[in-house]
Amino acid sequence: MQxxxxxxxxxxxxxxxxxxxxxxxxxxxxxxxxxxxxGGSVKRNGVYETVTGSLSKNGxxxxxxxxxxxxxxxxxxREGIKKARENNCDVIIAAGGGSVIDESKAIAxxxxxxxxxxxxxxxxAAIKDxxxxxxxxxxxxxxxxxxxxxxxxxxxxxQKYNAGSQLLFPRISILDPETxxxxxxAQTANGAVDxxxxxxxxxxxxxxxxxxxxxxxxxxIARSVITxxxxxxxxPEDYGARASMMWSATLALxxxxxxxxxxxxxxxxxxxxxxxALYDIAHGAGLAIVMPAWFKYHLKTDGPGRLIKFGNAVFGxxxxxxxxxxxxxxxxxxxxxxRLPEVKIPAADIPKITENALGLINxxxxxxxxxxxxEGILRTAA
Amino acid sequence: MQxxxxxxxxxxxxxxxxxxxxxxxxxxxxxxxxxxxxGGSVKRNGVYETVTGSLSKNGxxxxxxxxxxxxxxxxxxREGIKKARENNCDVIIAAGGGSVIDESKAIAxxxxxxxxxxxxxxxxAAIKDxxxxxxxxxxxxxxxxxxxxxxxxxxxxxQKYNAGSQLLFPRISILDPETxxxxxxAQTANGAVDxxxxxxxxxxxxxxxxxxxxxxxxxxIARSVITxxxxxxxxPEDYGARASMMWSATLALxxxxxxxxxxxxxxxxxxxxxxxALYDIAHGAGLAIVMPAWFKYHLKTDGPGRLIKFGNAVFGxxxxxxxxxxxxxxxxxxxxxxRLPEVKIPAADIPKITENALGLINxxxxxxxxxxxxEGILRTAA
Numbered sequence: 001m002q003x004x005x006x007x008x009x010x011x012x013x014x015x016x017x018x019x020x021x022x023x024x025x026x027x028x029x030x031x032x033x034x035x036x037x038x039g040g041s042v043k044r045n046g047v048y049e050t051v052t053g054s055l056s057k058n059g060x061x062x063x064x065x066x067x068x069x070x071x072x073x074x075x076x077x078r079e080g081i082k083k084a085r086e087n088n089c090d091v092i093i094a095a096g097g098g099s100v101i102d103e104s105k106a107i108a109x110x111x112x113x114x115x116x117x118x119x120x121x122x123x124x125a126a127i128k129d130x131x132x133x134x135x136x137x138x139x140x141x142x143x144x145x146x147x148x149x150x151x152x153x154x155x156x157x158x159q160k161y162n163a164g165s166q167l168l169f170p171r172i173s174i175l176d177p178e179t180x181x182x183x184x185x186a187q188t189a190n191g192a193v194d195x196x197x198x199x200x201x202x203x204x205x206x207x208x209x210x211x212x213x214x215x216x217x218x219x220x221i222a223r224s225v226i227t228x229x230x231x232x233x234x235x236p237e238d239y240g241a242r243a244s245m246m247w248s249a250t251l252a253l254x255x256x257x258x259x260x261x262x263x264x265x266x267x268x269x270x271x272x273x274x275x276x277a278l279y280d281i282a283h284g285a286g287l288a289i290v291m292p293a294w295f296k297y298h299l300k301t302d303g304p305g306r307l308i309k310f311g312n313a314v315f316g317x318x319x320x321x322x323x324x325x326x327x328x329x330x331x332x333x334x335x336x337x338x339r340l341p342e343v344k345i346p347a348a349d350i351p352k353i354t355e356n357a358l359g360l361i362n363x364x365x366x367x368x369x370x371x372x373x374x375e376g377i378l379r380t381a382a
Numbered sequence: 383m384q385x386x387x388x389x390x391x392x393x394x395x396x397x398x399x400x401x402x403x404x405x406x407x408x409x410x411x412x413x414x415x416x417x418x419x420x421g422g423s424v425k426r427n428g429v430y431e432t433v434t435g436s437l438s439k440n441g442x443x444x445x446x447x448x449x450x451x452x453x454x455x456x457x458x459x460r461e462g463i464k465k466a467r468e469n470n471c472d473v474i475i476a477a478g479g480g481s482v483i484d485e486s487k488a489i490a491x492x493x494x495x496x497x498x499x500x501x502x503x504x505x506x507a508a509i510k511d512x513x514x515x516x517x518x519x520x521x522x523x524x525x526x527x528x529x530x531x532x533x534x535x536x537x538x539x540x541q542k543y544n545a546g547s548q549l550l551f552p553r554i555s556i557l558d559p560e561t562x563x564x565x566x567x568a569q570t571a572n573g574a575v576d577x578x579x580x581x582x583x584x585x586x587x588x589x590x591x592x593x594x595x596x597x598x599x600x601x602x603i604a605r606s607v608i609t610x611x612x613x614x615x616x617x618p619e620d621y622g623a624r625a626s627m628m629w630s631a632t633l634a635l636x637x638x639x640x641x642x643x644x645x646x647x648x649x650x651x652x653x654x655x656x657x658x659a660l661y662d663i664a665h666g667a668g669l670a671i672v673m674p675a676w677f678k679y680h681l682k683t684d685g686p687g688r689l690i691k692f693g694n695a696v697f698g699x700x701x702x703x704x705x706x707x708x709x710x711x712x713x714x715x716x717x718x719x720x721r722l723p724e725v726k727i728p729a730a731d732i733p734k735i736t737e738n739a740l741g742l743i744n745x746x747x748x749x750x751x752x753x754x755x756x757e758g759i760l761r762t763a764a
Binding site: 007259 | 594
């Protein structure tokens, strides 16, 4: 077990009928909110009405910033910053999934910075201040509701990059599983793949194989994600499954899932970010394509040990090959794509995707992945 | 899954050679420390020297408050409060196990209160302020390093009661597994039993049987505790096992282990507190005696469902009876007592113990445990 530091001060309010608490909580931090949301699903599922009602009831006026894309983009983030500044917003309310929360984090930091918010993503500037952020989560997937990072895509340069700071931890995140009942099956599946991807990155790239407790935690989260997703696909209104799925996805990237691994690397995410940056596919869909291909590469280079351990604990299988098959079969079962053609990405584009991915691999300082290696992984997924 | 709120802002600094960070961290909160420790093991294992050196190096002067008992007592707590006041201490450093941390929490709250600190334990007063607390943990067991509760025994009234407040969360807890290498086998075993007891209370008294994620987490922690303890007893200097054991015990009572269970109850702790209050036995030893007896009672009243689920996931057994046997056999294997005579408590004292336990059962509002029931559980352990 490698040394680590863990700190996560996000307060989680979880359960039925909790969305209406947002106003009272946010009122402790500010009086003028920027209300950030996406394409309008929050209007259809009642979250918008509950949130705005609660804000008003608690004396918070708000300006709306809607239209956040599934892969949030820089231009829209800049618009949000402008709007928040012009209206002197002293609190940001994110109502939606991880994309809405991520863009809200970027806005929270950008408002307090004189330069361009993209500087935080390229590493040109560090985040030194941020507006208080409160979230109402409606899609279990990214874990953004309980961590301090965010990902935004620069449409111009086609870079899907990340930024982070302890200042970006939401003050409070409200998780009401009932808000997820109306999610389309594809979003449920993509969220499940994303949560699984979050726990496997550190697990399979650990610098230390002897991390009993965190290995057990990773297995626990993975098993829960799989059990819950299977139940949800059988019955979308299964509250118990929706609830544990929501909490599992949060635990999958709140920091606990990688403690003792000595950092690990996010190589699957580095490659996937290029797919969603270049083709605007769902992040979870991209991960379902990249992961099996990467597992095959991992098996060749690092051996079967971790794959056997994971497969045994999570899928009840005995070999590394069976573990990879189990992943791929489960992705297929829940309707996630597992090959590039399924999302209409031609094999001919692999060099271009690789070029893009190398940018993030360099930025994240992931060793051992040169052009040939990344191309090889992508060809396995072709 | 029942509604819940989760908040835990403790910063954990974990790993080798981390104890020396205490001074720099504590200097952010104060300049004059009350240094709390126990019977002197911190002097033998080098922790005392490292802590005091680090405090001095960072310009923190300190007053010592040593001699905390394994079951910390009220009179000594009051002395600590007096000492901290007289010396205008603005920060408290706890160096030791859960008892040292618990007494330090009580002192931290007591210093800021005009009345008697015991008022917090009887419910006569609520904690409204506290001195900043930093801990250096040396025994994996109680989880106090990452929660906001504390337990102190009033020697006069023989009440082992608890108090708590968000103000009692340590600011920072330092966990260096190497400090646990020299623990006597009995303390390793007692700590393991305590950690297991923390995860089973909520699990077996849940108001909702459908809490997939937390059930998985409980299984994960329990498996880790058992694996680590077995490895430590085979080789006390097994760093990987010491490290995961330390982190497992912290996770076993930082709040995550009970989310969604709707509160649950701490009935095993309620009964055990009477054993250690009346006979000053180790808390873990008392729990190893109470738990199997309580499981037998639980099986009769609540049925085999949870016992089968737990036993299957943790011990690989199939029936409730086998699960109870597996617990009891494992306790015996690690050298923990499983019957009252083993710690020299006579069966004739059962009415007296029951009387004491009912005080805590009433205070904690645990339903379903009258005099006859508690006596019955204790007789099963006789």
